[in-house]
Amino acid sequence: MIILIKKYVDFFSFSTIIYYKTIIFKVFTVKYMNNQSGILQLNSIKKNNRQALLRELYLGGPMSRVELSRRLNCNGTTTTRGIRNLMECGLVLEGQLEKIQQGRPRRILKFNSAKMKSIGIEISPGKIVAIIADLSGKILLRDQVRFSVDIESDELMACLDEVTDRLLAEVPKDERLGVGVATFGHFHHDSRIIEKAAGFHAIEHTDIEKHFIKKFNIKPEIIDGTLALAYNQTQTRQSGQGICVTLNLGRGIGHVVTINGKAVSTRDSHPGEFGHTSCEINGLLCSCGRRGCLETVSSIGALLKKVSEEYRPMEFDELCSTWHKNPVLTDIVNYAATYLAAGIANLINITVPDKLILCGELLKLGDQFTDKLKEQLKEYAIQQLIEYLDISIPKFDSYSISLGATSPLIRKFFE
Ligand SMILES: [Zn+2]
Numbered sequence: 235m236i237i238l239i240k241k242y243v244d245f246f247s248f249s250t251i252i253y254y255k256t257i258i259f260k261v262f263t264v265k266y267m268n269n270q271s272g273i274l275q276l277n278s279i280k281k282n283n284r285q286a287l288l289r290e291l292y293l294g295g296p297m298s299r300v301e302l303s304r305r306l307n308c309n310g311t312t313t314t315r316g317i318r319n320l321m322e323c324g325l326v327l328e329g330q331l332e333k334i335q336q337g338r339p340r341r342i343l344k345f346n347s348a349k350m351k352s353i354g355i356e357i358s359p360g361k362i363v364a365i366i367a368d369l370s371g372k373i374l375l376r377d378q379v380r381f382s383v384d385i386e387s388d389e390l391m392a393c394l395d396e397v398t399d400r401l402l403a404e405v406p407k408d409e410r411l412g413v414g415v416a417t418f419g420h421f422h423h424d425s426r427i428i429e430k431a432a433g434f435h436a437i438e439h440t441d442i443e444k445h446f447i448k449k450f451n452i453k454p455e456i457i458d459g460t461l462a463l464a465y466n467q468t469q470t471r472q473s474g475q476g477i478c479v480t481l482n483l484g485r486g487i488g489h490v491v492t493i494n495g496k497a498v499s500t501r502d503s504h505p506g507e508f509g510h511t512s513c514e515i516n517g518l519l520c521s522c523g524r525r526g527c528l529e530t531v532s533s534i535g536a537l538l539k540k541v542s543e544e545y546r547p548m549e550f551d552e553l554c555s556t557w558h559k560n561p562v563l564t565d566i567v568n569y570a571a572t573y574l575a576a577g578i579a580n581l582i583n584i585t586v587p588d589k590l591i592l593c594g595e596l597l598k599l600g601d602q603f604t605d606k607l608k609e610q611l612k613e614y615a616i617q618q619l620i621e622y623l624d625i626s627i628p629k630f631d632s633y634s635i636s637l638g639a640t641s642p643l644i645r646k647f648f649e
Contacts, residue, residue, distance in 0.1 A: 280316075283308070287316045288325060289648045291345040292369070293471045298332055298340035317343060324349050347372065350411040350647070353401045354639035356459060357394065357442075358418045359383045359434040359485060364397045365636045366404055369411070369644060371469060375404055376633055383434060390436040395449060402450065411647060413454040414639035415442055416462035418486075420504065426456040432521030433485075433535075455642040460488030461497060461505050462638030467591045467628065468495045469641060476588030479581060481508070482635075483574070483594035485534050491585050508581065509533065513573050532574035534596055540566050554598045567599060568606060575610030582615045582623065589624040597630055 290305055291297070297305075303313040320326040329342040347370035355364040360383050366375040377400055379393045398413070419431025419438065431437045446454045457465075460482040468474030474495030482488040487509030491499050499506060509529040510522050517526025518536075530536050534550050541548055545562050557563040582590065597604060604627055612620055628634075 280319075283312055284316045284319060285648060287313065288320060288345065291326060291343060292347075292648065296329060296342045296344040298342055300340055302343065345369075349409070351405045351409050352411040352640035352643045353398070353405065353413045354416070354462075354636040355394070355397065355401075355413065355454075356416045356462070356636040356639060357390075357437060358459065358635075359431075362393055362397050363633060363636045364401055365633050365640075366401055367637055367640050369647070371466075371637060371640070371644075373633060373637060375401065377401060378632075385436045387436045387438075387440060391440065391445060394442075394445075398446075398450060411640075412643040413446065413450075413452050414462075414641070414643050415446075415454045415456050416459040416635050416639035417442070417456060418459055421456065421458070423504075455639075455646075457639055457642055458505055459635050461490055461500070462635050462641060463593055464490035464492055464497060464505070464591075464638070465495075465641035465645075466634050466638030467593065467626075468492045469644075471495075477585065478589040478591060479585055479587040480591040480593060481578065483532075483592065483596035485595070487529050487533055487574075487577075489581060491587070508577070511577060511580075513577055528573065528577045532570040532577070532596075537566065537570050540570075550595070550598070554600065557599065558602050567603060571603060571606040572610050575607050576614045578607075579611055579614030579620075582611070582619050586619055587623065589626060592625065592627045593630075593634065595630065595632075597627060 286306055286308075287302060290302060294305065299310065299313050299317060302317075303310050306313070317326055321328065325346050327344045327346045329344050331339040332342050333339050347368045350369055351366055351374065352369075353364065353366055355362060361378055361380045363376075363378045365373045365377070367373050377397055379397055381389070381393055385393075402410075417428055417431075417437065418434055419428045421428045425441070426443050427439060427441050428437050429439070442456060443454060446452050460480070463482050464478075464480035467480050468478050474492060476494065478492045480490045480492065482490075488505065489508040490497055490505040497505060507522075510520065510524070510527040512524075512526050513528045513531060514526035518530040519525055520527040520530045537553065538548070538550060541553060541563060544566060545560075548556075553563065553567075557567045578590070592604065592607075608625060611625075615623075
């Protein structure tokens with residue numbers, strides 16, 4: 235009997251040791267695997283699922299859980315769990331019952347775009363334009379400060395502080411997604427310090443990020459103004475589909491090429507220099523130091539300069555309302571339109587876009603100007619490329635760049 239018990243104890247002890255060894259091995263293996271491939275893999279999967287559900291509701295909603303599962307090709311349990319979590323966070327709302335032909339009615343889910351708010355600020359020569367927008371890009375508040383283009387650097391930062399203070403006061407801390415700043419001029423990719431801004435020297439060498447951290451304890455997302463405009467125009471799944479060329483026509487001339495909403499042909503956040511492509515050999519001196527750039531012929535500054543020399547000085551708004559009634563002014567505007575069209579046609583011939591989006595203050599010249607531009611485009615671009623090109627001219631909105639400044643925040647939120 236004693237022998238039997240001893241044998242049993244020995245057997246039990248041996249089994250226990252094997253069992254513990256297995257546990258120790260498993261613990262070691264799990265720890266090792268986690269260290270190799272990222273801790274909390276399960277949580278990463280959950281987060282990815284959650285983000286995918288949220289993104290689909292944002293881009294394609296509202297819809298039922300069944301529809302959401304179908305679109306993402308995932309099972310109902312994953313969807314139900316993920317949605318429960320998103321509803322607890324207040325990012326998804328459950329709406330009315332949807333009646334269907336067969337089966338039980340389904341609850342419609344809606345992305346709650348009002349849950350978080352972003353602040354977007356555009357700094358450009360003569361003005362700071364700012365907005366508060368929700369996650370769907372709906373502008374909730376607009377604000378702006380105007381100043382002379384010859385403003386001093388410290389005065390410019392004081393204006394920036396004034397606008398930022400006002401907007402921050404309107405958004406409770408727990409609803410703030412962040413602050414996006416769209417700038418004018420070339421900035422250094424890593425430091426985000428503006429190195430050169432032709433005609434707007436107050437912004438040169440300013441460290442906006444450092445200033446924001448010191449003053450507001452907020453790290454802003456800094457983005458090129460034309461890139462912000464392009465992101466604003468290609469934000470939705472439908473509007474950003476395919477190859478799009480977004481043009482910013484105004485005091486400067488800029489372009490951005492996007493493919494399915496993602497900017498391409500950019501280096502170090504710099505989308506290119508369409509405005510500084512040569513169009514006249516030995517032409518007028520440009521702010522970049524070279525001669526004959528497109529901006530010396532077709533920008534607002536170039537137009538006003540020529541109007542002043544050949545007619546009389548006037549503001550751009552006056553030119554917009556009078557040019558088509560005056561033969562001298564009509565010739566000046568048509569000349570600028572022709573060169574601009576030739577430049578855009580080159581861009582079309584090189585990039586072969588599906589969509590051309592014309593934006594910017596220059597379009598305040600009205601339908602006669604855009605008609606002239608389109609007519610000339612047909613002449614200069616390759617016929618097969620222009621024939622099926624979708625040319626979009628959104629209504630001019632002086633807040634679209636500041637709204638686009640919130641795009642990096644929203645894109646990060648859904649990553
Ligand atoms: Zn130039």
